[in-house]
Amino acid sequence: MIIRALDGGISVPWVAGDEVYGASTTLRAELENRAVGYVLAVGCDHRVTTGTGVERVDHLAARLPTRSWQRPSAGKGAKGHRFYDWAWITIHDTAPDASHGRRWLLIRRNRRTGEPAFYRCFPARRVPLAELVRVAGRRWTIEESFQTSKGQTGLDEHQVRTWTSWYRWTTLVLLAHLFLAITTVAERVKPTPQD
Numbered sequence: 001m002i003i004r005a006l007d008g009g010i011s012v013p014w015v016a017g018d019e020v021y022g023a024s025t026t027l028r029a030e031l032e033n034r035a036v037g038y039v040l041a042v043g044c045d046h047r048v049t050t051g052t053g054v055e056r057v058d059h060l061a062a063r064l065p066t067r068s069w070q071r072p073s074a075g076k077g078a079k080g081h082r083f084y085d086w087a088w089i090t091i092h093d094t095a096p097d098a099s100h101g102r103r104w105l106l107i108r109r110n111r112r113t114g115e116p117a118f119y120r121c122f123p124a125r126r127v128p129l130a131e132l133v134r135v136a137g138r139r140w141t142i143e144e145s146f147q148t149s150k151g152q153t154g155l156d157e158h159q160v161r162t163w164t165s166w167y168r169w170t171t172l173v174l175l176a177h178l179f180l181a182i183t184t185v186a187e188r189v190k191p192t193p194q195d
Contacts, residue, residue, distance in 0.1 A: 003030055012036060013124070016139040019043050022120050035124040039106065039135040042118050048091040048105050057118040060089060061107045069109065072130040074137030082140075085109040086133050091120070106132050149177040 002015060015021075015031055015038045022028075022040035031038050044058040064087050073081040089105045106119040106129075121132050149155035153176040158169040 002027065006034060006036065014038065014135045014138075015040070016135055016142070017041065018139075022046070028120065028122065032122055037122055037124045037127075037135070039119050039121045039132055039139070041139075042120050044116065044118060046118060046120075048089075048120070050089060050091055050105075057105055057107070058116065060105065061087070061109070061116050061118070064089075064107070070129060071111075072133045074108075074133050075141065077140075082137060083111065085111055086129060088121070088129055088132065102126075104132065106136060108133075108136065145177065145181075149173055152180060153177045 006012075013036070015036055017038070017040045019041045022042040023046070024040075028038065028040065042057060044056070046057050047054050048057060048060070050060065068087040069085040070087070071083050071085055073083055075082060085108070087107045087109075089107070091103045091105050102123070104121040104123075106121050108117040108119070109115070119132075119136055121135075123132065146155065153173045155170070155173045155177075158166065158173075160166045
């Protein structure tokens, strides 16, 4: 679907996704060939090639020195900015192509629990760590939208039988969710009457 959207003329600077997308070498290669940046989650047992060889991402993260970690915000959440510890490591694919730019392993660590999360990243242009963190944080906003769509407009209530049926249902449900979001914002910015 992502490739069809890009083929259809949709222009995006970034693609973010969960571990299913991060594990797809075909998707990553296609996005790089189109100069579309990505921040795609990968599992803790995912292997990447660094200057020291092929290693699991969790093993790499465990060996990072304290000075490698920074604390940029991943965006605002319900309780303010979401701060995690972040680090990034340059990775090399088996056949690195200098014309495609750098590839990174982005690591997020929960400040309270120490739980890590891992992302393969490719910026189509040089970007700071804060930009990759911002893109990783946008994925949570999208997931929150899907959760509220399920709860408020029935996104998960369709009995999928055919592509056309699913497509129509999903489009209508997401339009209903958009209507509710716009109405909510409009109500919040309305001036309150003075007594």
